[in-house]
Amino acid sequence: MTPELMEAGAEARERSLTRVLTHDGPVFNQGVALYVEDLRVAFDGFQALGGLSFTVGVGELRCVIGPNGAGKTTTMDCITGKTRPDSGRVFFGSNLNLLTMNEAQIARSGIGRKFQKPTVFEALTVAENLELALAGDRRARFAMRARLSGEQRDRLAELLLTVHLAEERERVAGLLSHGQKQWLEIGMLLAQDPKLLLLDEPVAGMTDEETERTAELFLSLEGKHSLVVVEHDMAFVGILAGAHRTVTVLHEGQTLAEGTMAAVQSDEKVIEVYLGR
């Protein structure tokens, strides 16, 4: 083969890998929902991610744990388009290259994110918060005339029940308790009907009862959605991971260990850096 041909081939391959199909959703024909390969991010010389790789299967509930500064939030930022990595690849399904899309496009393609600090629209009511999150046309022109359809109204009522906020429906979100705001944000995520949910410390500031209910909710979503849960609360991760689900341990921007909760907890390296003795 001549060098020109090899170059042309390489280019074509690159093109096929970077193709963006924003009007189409992700294709899950490989059984993989999220594919992260060799992700590297540095902030002013500090290596936040140093070649992180992991995959999340379709319908899988994956827990990610790691000490502070391990790169958990940075990973989320890269997946959702908030931070551009220096190198690496992030694919949603087998066709969407997330590194070429912006936050809004990524969200529309079916990835929902819950922030570490609960972020809801404090000036709007609970119902209005959910209304904005409900799947539908996202254009400004449409929003001027938009009305909720009967179907959407039903879905909204159903969501209010799911997140236990039916009685707070007309309440201004800014007046909710911390735990209720967390629930509202989870409700907004569900309203988007995303295929992949990224949950950054979803039970921070919740009471034990709320935490338990949240775990129940997430487990009920498994299979219908793919979930990535980043959490410090080991008890919560223990409930979620159960005996058979995979837990990924991050450390200094890399995958330190991966396996069942029991396997991870008995891993020498993990004990050393995270679980402590």
Added chain:
Amino acid sequence: MKRTLLVVIALGLLLVPLLHLAFPPGHVLHLSEFYVGLLGKFLCFAICALALDLIWGFGGILSLGHGLFFALGGYGMGMYLMRQIGRDGQYQADLPDFMVFLNWKTLPWHWAASDSLVAQLFLALAVPGLIAAVFGWFAFRSRIQGVYFSIITQALTVAAMLLFFRNETGFGGNNGFTDFKRIAGLSITSPGMKVALCMASAAALIACYLIARWLTQSRWGRILQAIRDAEGRVRFLGYDPVAFKLSAYVISALMCALAGILYVPQVGIINPGEMSPAASIEMAIWAAVGGRGTLLGPVLGAFFVNGTKSVFTAWWPEGWLYVLGALFIAVTLFLPAGLMGLAKRFKR
């Protein structure tokens, strides 16, 4: 209840100018020419305050350059009024006086439409709208927010002011346009015209208020408020904030331009002073004093601040700026929700 009250106020604003024509001077119900002019001016200011509140109170975008859009609307109207003077100017020439003074022989290219009221009205709205769209697109796409946006809009209006000060740009330099005689062949100083312009301003304010109310109560308005409170979250819900901020900014600029169009024939002058930073900052003060994030507040604020200004400039002219400063500090410290907040507190 509140609705009935609003309708009564709206009808009142619309019909009060007629008192000037309906009753002879000296009658108790006669409204003097001075007050018709003052009311017309205040109505235009109220439109500006409402326009600013739409993006500031609801969208969290503080523009300190809205005087630019107001002035551009005014200049657009002024160009038409200058041409309507015809040969009745000082030099009795076909061209406006300032062009004769500059020894120009033909109209500059941007005066091409100035003989037609309809075409010039269109330009007086389209030019500011287009400038807002282009400037806003670059600013919002680059995610310029908060105080940075305020400073850049301020710089924009200052730059335009310097441009309009120059004689070569063909806008009459620092004298601007004045000495208007007619609109559509009718005398601009006749009582009928004064009342008509004042009523048109009231109608424009009511229309802008209704548009703003419809917009802020739609899903678009809720998304705008959501962007104000948590822009990142809006983005992760799949909305593109640029489209929402830009549409709000352009609508707001158009309202200001409309106010400028109505303002110039009533006060009889437009000059680059309208683009000075102080003019734009005053608009922000009207909105803040009245109450941000409400639609009635800014209208109230514009009337209150300008009413106080009228009183003080007649009674104690040197003191007005101190009073304005004190008013702004008092509102910031004690009435963060403005006059509307005060009204709410009394209700409780």
